[in-house]
Amino acid sequence: MVSQKMATFIERASWIRRMFEEGVRLKQKYGPDNVYDFSLGNPHLEPPPAFFDALREEVEYPAPHVHGYMPNAGFLEVRQAVADYLKEEHGLDFSPAEIIMTCGAAGALNVILKAILNPGEEVIVPAPYFVEYNFYVDNHGGRLKVVPTKEDFNLDINAIASTLNESTKAILLNSPNNPTGQIYPEETLSELANLLEIHNKKYNTLLYIIMDEPYRKLVYDNHQVPSIFKVYTNTILATSFSKDLSLAGERIGYIAVHPEIKGKNKLLEAMILANRILGFVNAPALMQRIIKKIINSSVDIKIYKRNRDLLCEGLRQIGFSFIPPKGAFYVFPKSPIPDDTAFVQALQKERILAVPGSGFGAPGYFRLAFCVEEKVIKNALPHFEKIAKEFGLI
Numbered sequence: 316m317v318s319q320k321m322a323t324f325i326e327r328a329s330w331i332r333r334m335f336e337e338g339v340r341l342k343q344k345y346g347p348d349n350v351y352d353f354s355l356g357n358p359h360l361e362p363p364p365a366f367f368d369a370l371r372e373e374v375e376y377p378a379p380h381v382h383g384y385m386p387n388a389g390f391l392e393v394r395q396a397v398a399d400y401l402k403e404e405h406g407l408d409f410s411p412a413e414i415i416m417t418c419g420a421a422g423a424l425n426v427i428l429k430a431i432l433n434p435g436e437e438v439i440v441p442a443p444y445f446v447e448y449n450f451y452v453d454n455h456g457g458r459l460k461v462v463p464t465k466e467d468f469n470l471d472i473n474a475i476a477s478t479l480n481e482s483t484k485a486i487l488l489n490s491p492n493n494p495t496g497q498i499y500p501e502e503t504l505s506e507l508a509n510l511l512e513i514h515n516k517k518y519n520t521l522l523y524i525i526m527d528e529p530y531r532k533l534v535y536d537n538h539q540v541p542s543i544f545k546v547y548t549n550t551i552l553a554t555s556f557s558k559d560l561s562l563a564g565e566r567i568g569y570i571a572v573h574p575e576i577k578g579k580n581k582l583l584e585a586m587i588l589a590n591r592i593l594g595f596v597n598a599p600a601l602m603q604r605i606i607k608k609i610i611n612s613s614v615d616i617k618i619y620k621r622n623r624d625l626l627c628e629g630l631r632q633i634g635f636s637f638i639p640p641k642g643a644f645y646v647f648p649k650s651p652i653p654d655d656t657a658f659v660q661a662l663q664k665e666r667i668l669a670v671p672g673s674g675f676g677a678p679g680y681f682r683l684a685f686c687v688e689e690k691v692i693k694n695a696l697p698h699f700e701k702i703a704k705e706f707g708l709i
């Protein structure tokens with residue numbers, strides 16, 4: 316018998332399965348080309364040529380003893396490459412000691428939460444948010460406290476302030492954001508940092524900011540993703556190469572802590588042990604060695620920008636309202652009716668697959684992932700138009 320908790324979780328996650336099953340059914344019935352699947356954040360682009368070059372090199376010129384166990388934090392030279400990259404990106408003096416290679420961002424977040432949470436401690440997350448956070452926080456005995464964001468999906472500092480209490484342990488942020496595509500601006504992050512500093516003094520504590528940044532390189536129109544490390548010292552970064560190198564199935568990412576974070580050695584020790592005892596042991600060896608060679612590469616972001624422009628312009632013309640995404644590969648329009656699940660079902664009748672905002676803690680919206688072939692967008696637009704007419708948008 317499965318545990319009661321897992322039985323409940325399966326029930327809570329079942330709408331995802333139902334949507335997936337409906338997608339499979341539609342694709343079988345109408346053929347995959349006649350179903351417009353915007354439901355998954357699974358990049359459609361192949362990894363860049365640099366990845367395949369590095370992979371071939373690893374196979375053709377193997378270094379000795381690279382397939383065995385290694386330090387649980389990862390190969391030293393790989394962590395050095397990550398530290399060098401972060402030094403450039405954030406202008407801070409990172410060393411390999413501050414880096415832990417992980418099984419994707421999901422692995423990174425689980426390692427962080429296991430290392431820091433006492434039972435019942437709270438993790439604040441602004442909605443809309445990546446649905447798996449619910450499960451990750453629960454995995455480690457914590458409680459997720461969801462706070463609303465503003466109309467433009469920027470952080471609502473007052474809402475965060477009124478949620479902070481003695482049991483708060485961390486704020487978990489994701490920018491560029493899944494599902495909104497928004498980037499939290501530097502001024503807002505500074506405001507948040509000030510708020511946390513005041514709280515830290517008042518309660519003689521040290522709240523963490525956990526920044527989940529797998530979309531950092533996927534930004535459009537010269538938008539910049541501010542460095543969280545520059546505004547708050549008690550920061551832990553979780554990220555991966557799932558999205559910017561299209562390596563989601565290879566499970567490779569890392570954790571970085573601020574070089575001056577308080578209690579650094581103990582924290583790193585705890586996270587390295589968590590990496591081991593959560594059963595990851597270490598991040599995949601082959602992928603680590605490849606990442607060392609291609610850490611500055613990414614997929615061709617122009618393709619995602621073209622997709623974003625095509626989809627957003629198409630939706631705008633037929634009356635959908637949304638905040639244009641600055642990064643990531645999602646757009647999060649308002650549902651024309653309050654019941655976003657019913658609206659997503661109406662889209663399915665037109666063979667369009669989307670995810671209801673309720674799944675991200677934001678009812679009244681729906682998410683479209685535009686990491687798809689351009690023809691999917693082009694072919695879907697007339698169907699969106701039919702729906703727009705049906706719901707009175709045009």
Ligand SMILES: Cc1ncc(COP(=O)(O)O)c(C=O)c1O
Nearest residue numbers: 356419420421445489493555557
């Ligand atoms: C915001 C966010 N965090 C974490 C993840 C997990 O990424 P990974 O595949 O690197 O574990 C995702 C995946 O979609 C995501 O959107």
